[in-house]
Amino acid sequence: MIRILSFTLVVTTGLVCLGVYRIAEQARMTAVVLRETTAAILQEKQSMTVLGAEWARLTQPDRIQALAERHLHLSDRPAPQLASLGQLPPKFLPQPETAIRNANAIVPQPQRPLTALTPAQRAPTVAALHAGT
């Protein structure tokens, strides 16, 4: 009986040792993975930090203005061109009927001398003929 008990205890101890070893190994491997993941996260955060700084450098107003002037031909003094929506006239203004009835297609004659125009330009427009000029 004692032999059986002793044998059982020894075998159980061995199995438990194996179990503990396996768990310890799993924990160690998990710790390695965790360490690598933590380091990778920090590396990524650092990359984001560097990229954020790079983005800030690339979006500096002086660089944007230089690009806008070179490629978009934008003025750097836009104040007269800017207005709020409230300052704009209504999109559809009701027109008085008299104005519509009196509307015509007379176009003012260009001020340039005819000699400076091309033959095609010299041909009087319909609107000009209608106006008698």
Place this chain on the structure above:
Amino acid sequence: MAAIAEASSVLRGRIAVAALFSAVGFSVVTARLVDVMVFGAGPVHSAASVPALPNRADLVDRNALLIARDLPVSDLYASPAAFWDTGDAAHQLAVTTGADEQRLRTAFRPGKGYILVQHAITPDMREGIMRLGLPGLDFVENHKRFYPAGRTVAHAVGQVDTDDNGVSGLELGLEQRLRNQTEPVQLSIDLRVQYVLEHEAREAMRSFRAKAAGGIVLNVRTGEIWALASLPDYEPNLRKLETGDSVRNRMTQDVYELGSIFKVFAFTEAVEEKTIRLDEPFQVGQPYRLGHYLIHDFERLGPMLPAAMVFAKSSNIGTAQIELRSGPEKQKPFLRNLGLLQPLKTELPEMASPLYPRHWEEVEAATIAYGHGISVNPLTFAAAAAAVVNGGTAINPTFLKHSDIQHGPRVISEETSRTMRQLLRLVVTDGTGTKADVPGYDVGGKTGTAEKAENGSYAHRLLISSFCGVFPIDDPQFLVFLMLDEPHGNRESGGFATGGETAAPAVGRIIARIAPLLGVERRDTYAAANPSTLHIVTSFGREF
């Protein structure tokens, strides 16, 4: 039998001992198992190369755009004993890292220990060093402060030393906060406005061949400094000065006699004390004698001018007469109340104290009235001018973002503030500051042209020309100050180097560019809907 019984007893004893050991071993294993399974494996001590944490928090502008950040870099160290050829190693490392070769050759002599080769090794540089294949090199993780805006905001932000300690500007002024805080520190500066201010100041400095320039954009309600520029400037990322660079912040570190721009305070005092009527005529046709001194105007402005036009046309003669009605005994406490006689307190550590005469008599009062005999730094001036136009309450300028309107102590009445705003508008519509006007934004302001003191007297050709603009003048939100140090007239200015011809147009351009960014709406109808109450005064002035 007895022997057998004795042997059996010994065997049982041994078995019992073995069983005890097994039980103890089993208990230990069980306890450890329970510990691992129930309580976990304990903290994991990582031995991986974890990047070093930043030493300082980010600095961002009011729109969260980056101004300063600690970037990860490495410091390179070497053990010279490991090199086969120290001279060759010094040469290769110097070429790759930019370190001083002679210093490395000296440091790599036998018997030397661990030597710093170069600070702030970038990833590209590190790759080049690794390709050298030299033994005995060690990289130590570190940080380098990076300023994406470079020169644009250099003077306000300042810089750090090689150990990441703040040595100037807000880097020094906010040192504890930047060290202790992990979240970014948000400044009141707007990088877009800062760029416009710096750009226009640089253009004006170039156009008028000025020695230096500077400017400030200040919210007159909250006290927030939206932009502060000082030229010449420097590149903070280089950690060294190039030819022509300067680390002096002329807006806070230097004090100037600002000239006629100071008349704002003389007239504020007169209006507050009710010592003048705005339509009251003053003789300005002849130089004004005060003791042994003669006070002149820049040009003859006629035999007489009403008080409002004395301000608009910037007459020293008229201003001196107006100031003397109050006298030095009232002028000094008035200026002190506006904060012009004590050093301004902001987050910037570089702040010069005002200079003013110890003996403050009538002559001093008269000259101080038109901005000579007292020297203040431009930021102090701007803070006092903001109190004059914002309804009459003192503000405390700050570089930290906040949205609260400051309700400092009242320094003048609202009525005086309103009158001063009308006078400032008159300067731009009918006075010396017409070139600062921006249609739709109702700019008010005051010009200043001060002669610099040289060898004990004033030099007529060495000027400090400035303009202080406020907009929109009926309900001011922002103050724009620009100063040029020793400008020279050009064709555009008709050969004049005065504040009205040099600084005023630059301020006009700045306002035209930044007003949309600041959310200030154009009000083309304002002038028609709100005729100036000074119109009569202006007409009156023209009759003289």
